[in-house]
Amino acid sequence: MRLPPYASPLERLWHYLFLLICGMVFFFLIMPILIIIPLSFNAQPFFTFTPGMLALEADAFSLRWYRDIFTNGMMAPSAEFGWAWLHDMWTNAAWIRSLRNSIFIGICSTLLATVLGTVAALGLARSEMPYRTLIMSLLISPMIVPLVITAASMFFFFSALNLTQTYLGIILAHTVLGTPFVIITVTATLVGFDKTLIRAGQSLGASPRVVFFKIILPLILPGVIAGALFAFITSFDEVVAVLFLAGPEQRTIPRQMWSGIREQISPTILAVATLLVLISIALLTTLELLRRRGERLRGLAP
Numbered sequence: 306m307r308l309p310p311y312a313s314p315l316e317r318l319w320h321y322l323f324l325l326i327c328g329m330v331f332f333f334l335i336m337p338i339l340i341i342i343p344l345s346f347n348a349q350p351f352f353t354f355t356p357g358m359l360a361l362e363a364d365a366f367s368l369r370w371y372r373d374i375f376t377n378g379m380m381a382p383s384a385e386f387g388w389a390w391l392h393d394m395w396t397n398a399a400w401i402r403s404l405r406n407s408i409f410i411g412i413c414s415t416l417l418a419t420v421l422g423t424v425a426a427l428g429l430a431r432s433e434m435p436y437r438t439l440i441m442s443l444l445i446s447p448m449i450v451p452l453v454i455t456a457a458s459m460f461f462f463f464s465a466l467n468l469t470q471t472y473l474g475i476i477l478a479h480t481v482l483g484t485p486f487v488i489i490t491v492t493a494t495l496v497g498f499d500k501t502l503i504r505a506g507q508s509l510g511a512s513p514r515v516v517f518f519k520i521i522l523p524l525i526l527p528g529v530i531a532g533a534l535f536a537f538i539t540s541f542d543e544v545v546a547v548l549f550l551a552g553p554e555q556r557t558i559p560r561q562m563w564s565g566i567r568e569q570i571s572p573t574i575l576a577v578a579t580l581l582v583l584i585s586i587a588l589l590t591t592l593e594l595l596r597r598r599g600e601r602l603r604g605l606a607p
Contacts, residue, residue, distance in 0.1 A: 338582060345370055345575035352572065370576040374400045377573065400577065403561040410472065410557065411540040414479035418536040421480070422487025423529055427521070429488070430495040445485040455482070456549040463550060470552030478546045483536030490535065494528025527595040534588050 308320055348367035349355050357365025376382035378399035384390050394401055425444055429437050447455055459478050460469065468474030498521075506516040522529070544559035551560060558577065565574045 341575045342579050342582070345572065345579045347572055347575075350570075350572060352570070352575070370572045373571070373573045374398075374576055374580075378402075400558075400561060400573070403556050403558045406555055407541050407557040407559075410475050410479060410555075411537050413476045414483055414540045415533050415537040417476070417480040418483035418487050419529060419533040422484045422532055422536070423491050423525075425484070426488050426491035426495060429492060430498070441488075444488055447482050448485045452482075452545045456546040459546060460549040469550050470555065472555060474550050475547065475555050475557075478550055479540040479543055482543060482546065483539045486535035486539060487529070487532030490532035491525060491528045494525045498524060527598050531592050531595050534592055538585070538588060 308317060312320070343358070344352065344354070346366045346368070347355065347358060348365050348369065355365055375394050375398055378397050379393045380397055381390070381393055384393070395405075396402075428434055429441055429444075434440075456478070459474075459481070463469050463474045463478070466474075468477065502520050502524075503516055506520050507513075511519070541557075542559060543557075544563055547555070547557050547560045548563070551557070556564075558581070562574050562577060565571055
């Protein structure tokens with residue numbers, strides 16, 4: 306925002322000082338994330354910049370750690386590229402197997418969290434809903450309670466149901482953690498929702514199902530998609546619940562990265578982290594586009 310022409314010298318000084326402070330805070334927050342990107346191209350198995358990298362020598366940079374994502378754990382990584390090589394990679398590569406688990410668990414838990422969170426938000430948005438504050442507090446409690454406590458509680462509860470070290474148990478755990486994000490985003494979307502549209506549809510003879518799919522859902526769709534993306538990110542990034550509940554077959558990307566740090570120090574972790582940063586940027590860009598679309602639909606933006 307530009308300063309008005311009548312601003313005093315002191316106001317101008319504070320304005321530029323404020324911009325400098327904001328820039329320093331942003332730099333402090335973003336640099337630990339950005340620093341891993343050049344380090345992931347290190348030709349040497351180090352987590353620091355080598356003299357060759359600092360001198361921008363071509364031999365100091367390599368894609369070996371990105372290739373290791375696809376070949377680590379393969380039976381024959383040096384075999385000729387073909388269907389046999391692809392099958393070996395898809396079946397045996399540790400990082401690819403973890404990626405498959407993360408995507409499968411993330412999609413399943415996101416679908417469940419989106420359905421449950423949307424239904425809960427629609428119910429909480431009704432003025433005649435009793436004990437709305439109490440119910441809302443209970444539904445978003447997984448965001449407030451320390452995650453290690455939630456994961457430990459899930460472990461003891463799921464153990465009695467024989468759901469530990471199963472895909473179903475991990476999916477249910479991630480659903481619990483992702484549902485509050487859907488509830489919050491859909492509830493925020495419903496704040497500006499015109500409820501007279503529902504009564505207009507009902508007065509014209511539309512059934513509740515038609516009213517929901519033809520009137521309500523199209524208008525709250527940006528909030529639903531945003532909540533689903535938050536739920537997917539939560540599932541894709543979750544490691545504490547996986548440490549408590551997952552077995553060797555349910556190892557996800559965060560669990561694989563944790564093992565890579567604890568068991569074998571490899572810059573492959575930096576390559577995976579770089580890819581995850583790019584995925585996160587893409588998801589955040591999608592969220593911003595959906596937010597702007599939602600504002601336009603509600604008439605809050607031109």
